[in-house]
Amino acid sequence: MTSPRRTTYLDHAATTPMVPEAIAVMTEELARTGNASSLHGSGRAARRTVEEARELIAEKLGARPSEVVFCSGGTEANNLAIKGLYWSRLEQDPACNRIVFSSVEHHALLDPVTWLAAHEGARVDTTPVDRQGRIIVDALREAVESDPASVAAVTTMWANNEMGTVQPIAEVVAIAREHGIPVHSDAVQAAGYLPLDFGASGLDAMTVTAHKLGGPVGIGALVIERDLQPTPLLHGGGQERDLRSGTIGVPLIAAFAKAMEVSVDHQAESSARIEALRARMVDGIRRVVPDAIINGDPDPGPQHRLPNIAHVTFPGCEGDAMLMLLDAQGIECSTGSACDAGVPQPSHVLLAMGYDDVAARGSLRFSLGHTSTEADVDALIAALPAVHDRALAASQVRSTFDGTVRSAS
Template identity: 65%
Template sequence: MNSPVTYLDHAATTPMIPEALAAMTEHLRTLGNPSSLHTSGREARRVVEEARETIAQALGSRPSDVVFTAGGTESDNLALKGMYWSRRAGDPGRRRILASAIEHHAVLDPLHWLTTEAGAEVEYVPVDGLGRLQVDALRDGIERDPESVALVSVMWANNEVGTVQPLAEVVRLAQAHGIPVHTDAVQAVGQLPVDFAASGVDALTVSAHKLGGPAGVGALVVRRELALTPVLHGGGQERDVRSGTLNTPAIAGMAAAVELAVKRQPEFAAETAALRDSLVARVREVVPDAVLNGDPGPGIEHRLPGNAHLTFPGCDGDLLLMLLDAQRIECSTGSACSAGVPEVSHVLLAMGISESHVRGSLRFSLGHGSSKGDVDRLVEAIGPAVERARAAGVADRRGRAARGAVRDDEGGS
């Protein structure tokens, strides 16, 4: 375990930047509940409120729009359940929720829960082959019966394949009918220019650990005029919408990370996209039949600058991951895991990619600190790893064929 780590999984989590680490550790040492009325409490409250102002400034919102949460998943749950309950309470006919088919599980699973437990009717709007929302389908969905739509939720950019979504068009379509829009911008902040007010969305999810901050803290940036029914009930610390003692050190760390990530975003995006482009080109030199999934761009209007999502035909992604991990090159299959086994990606299936290609996919995600050396090490390792993973795939298929258990879509490659 002495070899250097080549970390190509920034979409999963990022190393903390020194400024965030310093801000967080400083406040881990200090006493005070931000809700207390005494001096220590006021000092802690001041840290929280300064963090709120910093984040609001960085993301183009008012400070009072920022609701701190325990992370992206909680923010998504609060936005979806809070908006749905509140909209339905105002008008029991508003039961429809329109969301893209490629949302993260932190959106899909609350929506599924709302369907089974709260009478919601969720319509999943399809995407095209590049993973981009089909705006016409969304328009049809809204205009079929706009009065019954509670909300629309479309992510800013997809976490697996990196495709940037046509959010401006989504907002325009929804606003025409007064329908609120939520966006999960967990992957976007720090990678793309994100301005809450300019975007026109009503609620936006952000998470600290995806942009150099600590895990376990995030925010829902939500227009304070929008009524939200709380998910967590208790002391009412955050606008009575979210309860729980505020995590002062983590919030301070998050503010430092958000501020710097947004400030450095233009330069970061340009450098990282160039590095990513060279990663893709050089991997494909070694493995010519590797396929880039998602929007090939060019430019960050199309694709997250740090994202490279590739299919290696004939390989099992999780075996390839294991072979690279043995050389301390760390990446991801991109999709969720259940019990340590990657699930078949709903994102790639929604893009119309065949199941055997889906299984042969890996996501390499670059972030702050990524270097040409990282790409060099990957390029050096990927060829032999693909060869071995293919041999294992051949062995698997031969074994299954001998037992008559080959799936239909695996005849070729």
Template identity: 70%
Template sequence: MNLPPAPITYLDHAATTPMVPEAIAAMNAAMLEGGNPSSLHGSGRRARRRVEEARELIAQRIGARPSEVVFLSGGTEADNLAVKGLYWSRHHADPARRRVIASAVEHHALLDPLTWLEKGEGAVAELVEVDRSCRLDLDALRAAVERRPEDVALISCMTANNEVGTVQPIPEVVALASEHGIPVHSDAVQALAHLPLDFAASGLDAVSISSHKVGGPTGVGALVVRREVEAVPLLHGGGQERDLRSGTLNTAAIAAFAVAVDLAVTGREAESARLEALRSRLVDGLRTAVPEAVVNGDPQPGPEHRLPHVVHVTFPGCEGDSLLMLLDAQGIECSTGSACSAGVPQASHVLIAMGMDELAARGSLRFSMGRTTSVADVDRLIAALPAVYERARAAAKAGRR
């Protein structure tokens, strides 16, 4: 007898969230029409119109000028272009500018380019510590900047942390940097759908955003960069996108990206309130189901403190990978608080920076909710957790013998 497939409770929206139907429709329509937006004939002009209308819509929704929206392949490329492009531009203009300052809890899409610049380009990367809630230490940032402000090429600080959801003090970072004429980049990939973003008012010089975090397709994103800011491109070729990102534009993906941004931003307040209610239900249920569990990040609600859709939890005495697989066997999908390098689990650099020891950091999970998450999904997780926790803790104890 063929049994129906088990229902899936998807709680990994911070990794990627399903496309919204409207974005799928926009992508299908553009793919059926075809045309290269760099071509001069009718099909090319129609494709170009789709791209420019998408650019205008995204710019409108995030408080930017259309010319500041540079389309590329996603958040990773946006972070790479921001860090490398701004560093090269500033360092070439003044070789003394070798320092790049960033928070210690940035995504690897930003930290790894910094490491690459250090190894191959003579840059000096300085990572500023955070407190136990994962918020940037502004006093430490000021000390790092003011030690030799003339040596700083740029500062990068994410808008909100992708693992624990803590919102970073971007206005204060921008104010400090502006005292010394230092450009600031922010990775807003995780924040775009959940926090208000006004690029013009923020004072930021560059912001990374990505489509698949807001209900659009994978493989497309943007670096929003002020017209006045000079950056060296990573790719050279046809000179598309202000000569910052050569290559044939993915018209269909860009059209869908714009639709997803439009829906996410215009529906943000209502959706954030819904997600906050689900988050509260999950946290309350967690504390009853597994009293030993510790919820990480800023405990205070509100867009100035944390994202509404992320619940990051440490389960003492457990391995996160075991917890994940036990939940996955029951059709509940989430992510660990660790990255896997060459098959060897490693403690999350974010959790270590927050002051956790390696054992606690390895025993953590991130539950992240989105448009498809329901009360039933939350309740299903809560019901499954006590038995999963006991099995994972027993396995970890047996492994330590």
């Protein structure tokens, strides 16, 4: 019998394991029956669980319970925010047809904005970023103030999912607020690692999801001010403030709330521990691969970058090759590139930061989480020299050809 492979998981920014407390709550709720919209005893018990979870999540995010709208996850919440706000503002004023957003947004925002431009006539202004992946505030101000009455919404992520760079949310909000423009932020990566206070932030809408902070996949929330009424994407029972229809997933919501509670209550000590692990990892990478480039903001802290992400460029290497070589050693991470129909494409984030195609394809993201240990970091450092040498050699061999790939038959 083959023993299971020891896995070193360094892809927590993609999804992090559920915390035991959330597993326990979800398991207990899965054994219960009751539709939270039903009026009988089981339904009322399910509704009580949902509303208590809503109150807890709101408390931990500095929001009011009525501002928490449960969705299937970050992608749906982002779509509801940007499409819903665009449609509702456009209905009020047909000239209000412009969206301002950053050039480093996750595809969960990039794609719906692109769709609005292609199918709904939206005009899009994309805010550039600096070499650290932080938006250039003056460029954002210029875009907004060129014609503020035409801007339906501004959206800027709280922290970048590839770099970990934290964005100047307060400055973005201040610019938009002067003109009464609603501001949304995708805080999916920030939740659990940075202190978030929706009320104090001045945001009008904010996206969070459970599986990035130790909860289950399939549940998230759009935190949105009560007086905002974006056009719904789904129509049906109107279970969530008439903004989101669908039978409420009670076990998922209960587990989401518990994961939020655990991550926020232990955030300070957890972030400090993970920051120390990141420093150990970065120092080790630089020691064994001296020409490696650590991307993003070098300074720690909630105004600079997330404590758990290290984005690294390995000059002369293909990130996809290094990922597979590391995976063969049981070390799991991610590339800085998206893969479209099996064809590697350079990351739009790195391109926006000024990297060329070659550098953008030669990068890896290592991300830590609540289960990460020194042993995980040390396993990466031990495997990296040989992996780097093999990837570098393969890239040099490939560069001697004309780039045409012929399939064997």
